[in-house]
Amino acid sequence: MAKSSKKAARRRSFNRISYKERVIIENRYCIDRKRISEIAKELGRPLSSIIREIRGKPRIGRGRYSADVAQAKAEKNRDNQGRKTKFDHEPLCLYVLKKLKLGWSPEQIAIRLPIEYPEDERMRISHEAVYQYVYDQIYREGNGQVKPGREDLRKYLARRHKRRQKKGFRKAQKAERDLSLPSIESRPREADERVVVGHWEGDTVVSKQSDHRIKSVNERVSGVVFFGKTPDGSAKECDKVTIARLIKTYRLNTERL
Structure with missing residues (x-):
C-alpha cells in the first residue's frame, strides 16, 4: 500500500518542463558542460525526463540543444494533443450523412470522396472514422441511449449492429462458420467450371x-x-x-x- 500511494503521489505531482527550466538546461548543458545527472538534480527532475528533453543533442555546433526550439516544439505538440475529428469540417459532415442515408457504406464513401473532390484535401476520411462517428452518437459505444442533440445513424449501416464489434470479431465468426459450413474455396472443380448440372x-x-x-x-x-x-x-x-x-x-x- 505504501509503494502504491507513493507512485500515485508521484503521478499527481507531475508537471511539464517549463521554459525557465529549459533555459537552465541549455546553460548547464551547452555552456557549463555539466553532466545530465547534475542538471536533473539541480532541477529536481528525474534523470529520464532530462534525457528525453535533450534527446542526445550535441552541446555545440549544428543541432545543439536550444531552449527556444524545444519550447516551440513542446507548444506545438500541446496544441495537437487530444482527439481530433474531421467531422468539424461541415461540408464533409453533410456529405457523409447524406450518403449514409442514401444507403452508401462507409467504405463507398471513403473511396468516392477523392473522386468527387480531387483538389480538396479536407474532403477526405477513412471508413473506420465513419464507423467511429456513427457509434459515437450513442453512449457506451452503442450500448446506451442516443446522446442529446445527436442522431442514431446505426440504422443506415448495412448490418445495423447496435454496438460496434471488436476488431477481429468477424474473422473469428468466419473461422467458426467454416467449421460448420462448407467453404466456397473447397467446392469441387466441376462446380467452378460449370460443366455438371x-x-x-x-x-x-x-x-x-x-x-x-x-x-x-x-x-x-x-x-x-x-x-x-x-x-x-x-x-x-x-x-x-x-x-x-x-x-x-x-x-x-x-x-x-
Whole structure:
C-alpha cells in the first residue's frame, strides 16, 4: 500500500518542463558542460525526463540543444494533443450523412470522396472514422441511449449492429462458420467450371425497411433461380425455404413425367 500511494503521489505531482527550466538546461548543458545527472538534480527532475528533453543533442555546433526550439516544439505538440475529428469540417459532415442515408457504406464513401473532390484535401476520411462517428452518437459505444442533440445513424449501416464489434470479431465468426459450413474455396472443380448440372449457389437479399429476407438459390449451369421469403436471415430458416422450393419443383416435374 505504501509503494502504491507513493507512485500515485508521484503521478499527481507531475508537471511539464517549463521554459525557465529549459533555459537552465541549455546553460548547464551547452555552456557549463555539466553532466545530465547534475542538471536533473539541480532541477529536481528525474534523470529520464532530462534525457528525453535533450534527446542526445550535441552541446555545440549544428543541432545543439536550444531552449527556444524545444519550447516551440513542446507548444506545438500541446496544441495537437487530444482527439481530433474531421467531422468539424461541415461540408464533409453533410456529405457523409447524406450518403449514409442514401444507403452508401462507409467504405463507398471513403473511396468516392477523392473522386468527387480531387483538389480538396479536407474532403477526405477513412471508413473506420465513419464507423467511429456513427457509434459515437450513442453512449457506451452503442450500448446506451442516443446522446442529446445527436442522431442514431446505426440504422443506415448495412448490418445495423447496435454496438460496434471488436476488431477481429468477424474473422473469428468466419473461422467458426467454416467449421460448420462448407467453404466456397473447397467446392469441387466441376462446380467452378460449370460443366455438371446440380451445383447450387445461394444468396440472401436484405431490406432496410423489413427484417424479412429473400432467399435465392441459383443452379450454376442452367441458370435456374428459385426465390423464397424468410422471416430472418438465419441458416435454419434459409435452409427451410430452399428445401421447400426444391421439393415443390421436384414434385411438379415428376408429375409431368
